[in-house]
Amino acid sequence: MSRRDIYYWKCDRPAAFHGTQIRGAADAEIEQQLGEALQRHFVTQVVELSTGIGQGNHLTWDARVAGQAMFLRVENGPEKDGQLAVESALLARVREAGVMTPRVYACDASRSRVPFAWQAMERIFDPDLNHWFKQGRIDVPRIAFGIGEAVAKWQTIKLPGFGILDESMCGYHATYADYFHLRLDQHLTFLVTRGFLTQSQSDEIRGEIENHQSLLQLDTGCFVHKDLALWNILGSESEISAFIDFDDAISGDPMDDLSLLACFHDDAFLRRAFEGYQSIRAFPPDYLRRFWLHLLRNMIVKSVIRVGAGYFDRDDGFFLISSGTSGQSLREFTHSRLGLALQGLRNSSSIDILRP
Missing domain, CATH: 3.30.200.20 (Phosphorylase Kinase; domain 1)
Incomplete structure (x- = not known):
C-alpha cells in the first residue's frame, strides 16, 4: 500500500x-x-x-x-x-x-x-536514553546538546517533495501545507469524540493554525526523524551511541524534530538542544513560531495515539510514564503541553513557558 x-x-x-x-x-x-x-x-x-x-x-x-x-x-x-x-x-x-x-x-x-x-x-548493547532519564541519572546538558547537533547534521539531507517518503526517497506531497494538514480534521474530531478536547478547544486550535498558514510555505524539505525521543536514542548516561527508528521519517520543516523534544521535555532541555543545533547551523526565519506550530501539530498526533491506544490507563512501568506517576499524570501533562503549544504559537512565546 x-x-x-x-x-x-x-x-x-x-x-x-x-x-x-x-x-x-x-x-x-x-x-x-x-x-x-x-x-x-x-x-x-x-x-x-x-x-x-x-x-x-x-x-x-x-x-x-x-x-x-x-x-x-x-x-x-x-x-x-x-x-x-x-x-x-x-x-x-x-x-x-x-x-x-x-x-x-x-x-x-x-x-x-x-x-x-x-x-x-x-545490535547495540547500550539501553535507550529513557532508561537513564527515568532513573534521574542522565546528563541532560550533554545529551540534549548532542541531540541538537545530530538534528542539525541530518538536516543536510535534502529530499524532494514533502511528507512521508516513497521507495524512491521522494515525499508524496507537492507542498508542505498539503502534508501538514493531512488528517488534521480527523485527528481533532477523534479527540472531541473521545472527550479529550471540547469542540471549542478544537475550533481554537484550527483557527490558530489557519492564522499561521504562511509558515507552511517551504521551497524544499529537509530530513526529519519525526519520532525523536529518548527511547529512540541509545547510549550511556552521558554519551549517545546511536539514533534508531527512522521509519516515520519525512521531508519537512527544520523545526519539527526540535518541537518533538518539547512534547516531553522542559525549557532547560530544549535550551541545550537549541544550543547544540546552533553550534552546527543557524535557525531558519520565524523559527520560534514554527517551533510552536509544529509542537501543536505533534501534540495533536500524540494525543490521538495516547487516547486511542489506552496509554492513560497504564502504570509507570510503561515507557512514557515517569517513575512514581500514573496514566492520569500523562493525561494531564498531554493536555497541558497541548495548551502551551497553542499559547506559544499565538504569542510567539519564548521556551521559558515550558518551565516546570
Whole structure:
C-alpha cells in the first residue's frame, strides 16, 4: 500500500494502533519463519533468537546469526507495505551525514518468502536514553546538546517533495501545507469524540493554525526523524551511541524534530538542544513560531495515539510514564503541553513557558 494519505503511521494506518497495545509472548510461528528466513539469507544453520525488548510498533528479537549479534524487527501489520526497506536506506543516509545509526545487515520487505517484512541490524548493547532519564541519572546538558547537533547534521539531507517518503526517497506531497494538514480534521474530531478536547478547544486550535498558514510555505524539505525521543536514542548516561527508528521519517520543516523534544521535555532541555543545533547551523526565519506550530501539530498526533491506544490507563512501568506517576499524570501533562503549544504559537512565546 501507499502511505500517501498517512500523516503519522501509528494512528493513521488502516490497522490503526496496530502494535501499540501490550503484547504477550512473541508469536511462535513468526519466530520459526524468521529463523528460517535468516538461515536462507545468511546461508547458515546457526541462528539463535530470543524475544527483544523493543517498545515500538514492531515485533523485535535479539539474535545471534553465525556468531554475529543482531537486532531483528518484524512488521506484520495487514497493510503489507515496504517501509522497512525505505528506513534501511535512510539509516545509511543519516550515518553518511555524520550521525551514528546502527548498520543494517539485511532487510526483506517483499513478503515473497514469509508473510511479514523483516530487518536485521547491528545490535547495540547500550539501553535507550529513557532508561537513564527515568532513573534521574542522565546528563541532560550533554545529551540534549548532542541531540541538537545530530538534528542539525541530518538536516543536510535534502529530499524532494514533502511528507512521508516513497521507495524512491521522494515525499508524496507537492507542498508542505498539503502534508501538514493531512488528517488534521480527523485527528481533532477523534479527540472531541473521545472527550479529550471540547469542540471549542478544537475550533481554537484550527483557527490558530489557519492564522499561521504562511509558515507552511517551504521551497524544499529537509530530513526529519519525526519520532525523536529518548527511547529512540541509545547510549550511556552521558554519551549517545546511536539514533534508531527512522521509519516515520519525512521531508519537512527544520523545526519539527526540535518541537518533538518539547512534547516531553522542559525549557532547560530544549535550551541545550537549541544550543547544540546552533553550534552546527543557524535557525531558519520565524523559527520560534514554527517551533510552536509544529509542537501543536505533534501534540495533536500524540494525543490521538495516547487516547486511542489506552496509554492513560497504564502504570509507570510503561515507557512514557515517569517513575512514581500514573496514566492520569500523562493525561494531564498531554493536555497541558497541548495548551502551551497553542499559547506559544499565538504569542510567539519564548521556551521559558515550558518551565516546570
